[in-house]
Amino acid sequence: MKKRIFIPGPVELAAEVLAAQAQPMMGHRTPDFNAILEECWDGLRYVYQTKNDVAIITGSGTAAMDAAVSSVISAGDEVVCIGGGKFGERFPKIVSAFGGKPIDVPVEWGKAVDPSEVESAVAGSSAVAITMTHNETSTGVLHDAKAIARIARENNMLFIMDAVTSVGGEDVKTDEWGVDICITGSQKCLAAPPGLGFAAVNNRAWDVIENNSGKRGFYLDLASYRKSLKKSTTPFTPAVSLIYGLRAALSIIRDEGLENRINRHRLLAEATREAVLAMNLELFADPDYASNTVTAIKIPAGLTDDDVRGRLNSDFGILLAGGQESVKGRIFRIGHMAAVDAVDLLGLLSALEIVLAKAGHDFTRGAGVTAAQSRLADL
Amino acid sequence: MKKRIFIPGPVELAAEVLAAQAQPMMGHRTPDFNAILEECWDGLRYVYQTKNDVAIITGSGTAAMDAAVSSVISAGDEVVCIGGGKFGERFPKIVSAFGGKPIDVPVEWGKAVDPSEVESAVAGSSAVAITMTHNETSTGVLHDAKAIARIARENNMLFIMDAVTSVGGEDVKTDEWGVDICITGSQKCLAAPPGLGFAAVNNRAWDVIENNSGKRGFYLDLASYRKSLKKSTTPFTPAVSLIYGLRAALSIIRDEGLENRINRHRLLAEATREAVLAMNLELFADPDYASNTVTAIKIPAGLTDDDVRGRLNSDFGILLAGGQESVKGRIFRIGHMAAVDAVDLLGLLSALEIVLAKAGHDFTRGAGVTAAQSRLADL
Numbered sequence: 001m002k003k004r005i006f007i008p009g010p011v012e013l014a015a016e017v018l019a020a021q022a023q024p025m026m027g028h029r030t031p032d033f034n035a036i037l038e039e040c041w042d043g044l045r046y047v048y049q050t051k052n053d054v055a056i057i058t059g060s061g062t063a064a065m066d067a068a069v070s071s072v073i074s075a076g077d078e079v080v081c082i083g084g085g086k087f088g089e090r091f092p093k094i095v096s097a098f099g100g101k102p103i104d105v106p107v108e109w110g111k112a113v114d115p116s117e118v119e120s121a122v123a124g125s126s127a128v129a130i131t132m133t134h135n136e137t138s139t140g141v142l143h144d145a146k147a148i149a150r151i152a153r154e155n156n157m158l159f160i161m162d163a164v165t166s167v168g169g170e171d172v173k174t175d176e177w178g179v180d181i182c183i184t185g186s187q188k189c190l191a192a193p194p195g196l197g198f199a200a201v202n203n204r205a206w207d208v209i210e211n212n213s214g215k216r217g218f219y220l221d222l223a224s225y226r227k228s229l230k231k232s233t234t235p236f237t238p239a240v241s242l243i244y245g246l247r248a249a250l251s252i253i254r255d256e257g258l259e260n261r262i263n264r265h266r267l268l269a270e271a272t273r274e275a276v277l278a279m280n281l282e283l284f285a286d287p288d289y290a291s292n293t294v295t296a297i298k299i300p301a302g303l304t305d306d307d308v309r310g311r312l313n314s315d316f317g318i319l320l321a322g323g324q325e326s327v328k329g330r331i332f333r334i335g336h337m338a339a340v341d342a343v344d345l346l347g348l349l350s351a352l353e354i355v356l357a358k359a360g361h362d363f364t365r366g367a368g369v370t371a372a373q374s375r376l377a378d379l
Numbered sequence: 380m381k382k383r384i385f386i387p388g389p390v391e392l393a394a395e396v397l398a399a400q401a402q403p404m405m406g407h408r409t410p411d412f413n414a415i416l417e418e419c420w421d422g423l424r425y426v427y428q429t430k431n432d433v434a435i436i437t438g439s440g441t442a443a444m445d446a447a448v449s450s451v452i453s454a455g456d457e458v459v460c461i462g463g464g465k466f467g468e469r470f471p472k473i474v475s476a477f478g479g480k481p482i483d484v485p486v487e488w489g490k491a492v493d494p495s496e497v498e499s500a501v502a503g504s505s506a507v508a509i510t511m512t513h514n515e516t517s518t519g520v521l522h523d524a525k526a527i528a529r530i531a532r533e534n535n536m537l538f539i540m541d542a543v544t545s546v547g548g549e550d551v552k553t554d555e556w557g558v559d560i561c562i563t564g565s566q567k568c569l570a571a572p573p574g575l576g577f578a579a580v581n582n583r584a585w586d587v588i589e590n591n592s593g594k595r596g597f598y599l600d601l602a603s604y605r606k607s608l609k610k611s612t613t614p615f616t617p618a619v620s621l622i623y624g625l626r627a628a629l630s631i632i633r634d635e636g637l638e639n640r641i642n643r644h645r646l647l648a649e650a651t652r653e654a655v656l657a658m659n660l661e662l663f664a665d666p667d668y669a670s671n672t673v674t675a676i677k678i679p680a681g682l683t684d685d686d687v688r689g690r691l692n693s694d695f696g697i698l699l700a701g702g703q704e705s706v707k708g709r710i711f712r713i714g715h716m717a718a719v720d721a722v723d724l725l726g727l728l729s730a731l732e733i734v735l736a737k738a739g740h741d742f743t744r745g746a747g748v749t750a751a752q753s754r755l756a757d758l
Binding site: 013059185195 | 401
């Protein structure tokens with residue numbers, strides 16, 4: 001059975017990206033390899049909409065989140081951490097792991113953060129930074145990055161944003177908004193293989209990092225990455241084959257054009273949401289803040305995770321993501337990011353209708369698919 | 380021009396390993412992927428000669444060194460750090476980066492550590508651990524791991540060993556010697572793509588790690604890796620394509636047999652050293668402690684790095700490693716590890732004779748190659 005993955009990363013990769021990884025190894029301290037890294041930096045600055053440095057870290061997106069926090073804080077430092085999902089709530093854990101004091105701004109899962117609550121948390125604190133997950137993969141919510149960046153700037157704090165599932169699929173105006181450290185990962189909207197984390201860092205953040213005598217870390221100290229960047233290299237042996245894959249993936253993005261790519265993601269997301277509603281399913285995320293890269297859907301009453309995800313997997317070889325932590329077994333999630341196109345999505349939605357019908361879910365068969373068709377083909 | 384790399388990692392990869400990386404992505408939290416990880420763990424335990432857990436970290440070998448140190452120490456802890464090369468001397472930097480106090484045991488580059496000097500350093504300290512680089516890639520020296528492990532055990536300290544360029548090429552008896560945390564990397568003797576670091580951890584070390592309330596780190600906290608290991612998974616999204624490559628590489632090692640593989644490395648190293656001496660060149664490392672995976676050679680008087688490495692690269696597409704830090708421009712290094720075989724080595728040595736002859740080096744042409752032939756073919 002042909003396997004298809006619609007999880008919010010790792011995503012399916014274009015054949016060119018897969019094949020790029022199989023190129024022979026080369027010395028990682030050679031002008032030829034430095035030139036490949038330079039191509040990657042150019043492409044990364046393009047998707048990040050930044051003119052600043054982008055650290056390329058061999059590690060997952062979490063490695064880049066760790067690098068951002070640990071390079072910026074010292075033990076005892078307060079950090080305002082916006083919650084609302086598994087990844088937003090990972091930041092306070094990282095802050096604590098480095099001896100910092102997280103000030104949580106709790107957000108109900110599925111809802112977007114209210115900026116005024118962040119302002120209140122900031123007002124009563126001496127925090128050095130605010131952290132937020134831009135696109136919360138665990139809930140399908142896109143938070144208002146611009147508003148939070150403004151609050152950070154006005155209060156002389158750094159804004160560390162996890163944009164792991166937004167950069168390359170959503171409009172992320174790193175420089176214009178003033179995101180001081182903007183993190184992403186290779187295996188999401190960039191459609192590159194997993195194993196690389198990125199951090200776009202502006203001068204405001206570099207000043208803090210380079211003057212932070214109390215920071216803890218070696219492999220993930222961003223200062224080392226900056227030193228190496230100036231010599232067109234990385235501080236430690238990079239994952240050469242993943243860099244080959246990244247270069248190929250970034251070249252595909254350049255060919256599509258970032259604006260087209262963001263519009264494609266938006267259209268797929270709208271089609272997904274409309275189809276889901278037409279299937280008599282409920283969306284988990286607040287529709288005003290719905291993500292364009294991942295959609296979370298409530299498992300309808302009477303059905304189980306196994307009825308939906310289990311059957312899609314066993315009958316059609318399709319892998320969707322389940323709910324995590326507090327919503328485990330209550331939602332399922334469709335990643336419609338990276339290289340997913342209209343035909344992929346229509347196939348998936350049709351298969352979803354079959355398993356829902358078989359499980360006895362009450363809906364008009366065909367309604368989901370036709371809703372998506374209407375949106376995708378402007379019918 | 381066909382390119383050949385004889386650097387001490389990244390190494391050239393077998394076609395099967397290169398191709399393995401191009402397999403389609405799969406969900407990293409699925410039974411199918413867990414089974415691939417289990418195969419990797421089996422293979423890693425085999426090369427490590429251990430029954431214990433092996434953490435698979437997406438990151439370089441340095442990431443695993445960082446993980447070992449940062450998981451074990453708290454701020455203020457003393458650690459005895461054996462020097463003698465770039466990588467051994469990286470440990471005190473990591474210790475300092477986490478607020479620990481390194482107690483350096485300096486070793487002249489090219490020489491092996493004298494265990495009695497470690498005993499003296501240990502005696503006057505309250506160190507919690509001893510660190511050492513087993514095979515010092517920067518100098519071509521193999522240190523006596525067994526002796527240092529014994530000292531650590533007798534003094535109730537942990538022994539953290541960087542075996543990045545020994546595991547898979549040298550005899551590394553992790554369990555028998557009692558190496559508490561034994562670190563390696565994918566891109567050296569294992570002949571897998573770069574980007575994965577490994578740490579074999581025994582129960583003695585797990586006890587320290589799990590009771591270390593003062594540790595600093597999140598992505599590189601080994602405790603998370605252990606928790607995930609028990610569920611046949613990794614704590615963060617792994618580099619899926621590198622895991623595919625690793626599996627293929629470990630399968631090749633199993634087919635060759637570890638003992639055969641170690642003997643092959645030893646034979647290639649002896650042939651290299653004998654050839655080098657027959658070319659009227661001087662070895663940099665103490666011959667009693669010569670590495671079997673990398674050989675460092677002094678650039679002869681009157682010749683430059685460019686005469687040797689530069690010409691090998693420009694005329695033959697061969698990349699050797701140069702000297703690092705204090706020996707930059709004074710030595711060059713041949714990595715004869717991983718998949719390198721007799722024919723590869725004979726070709727390289729013959730090309731080396733050509734560039735030496737062209738540069739006016741005084742030696743009997745053919746002497747190096749015939750010395751290697753004698754050793755390799757038992758002539």
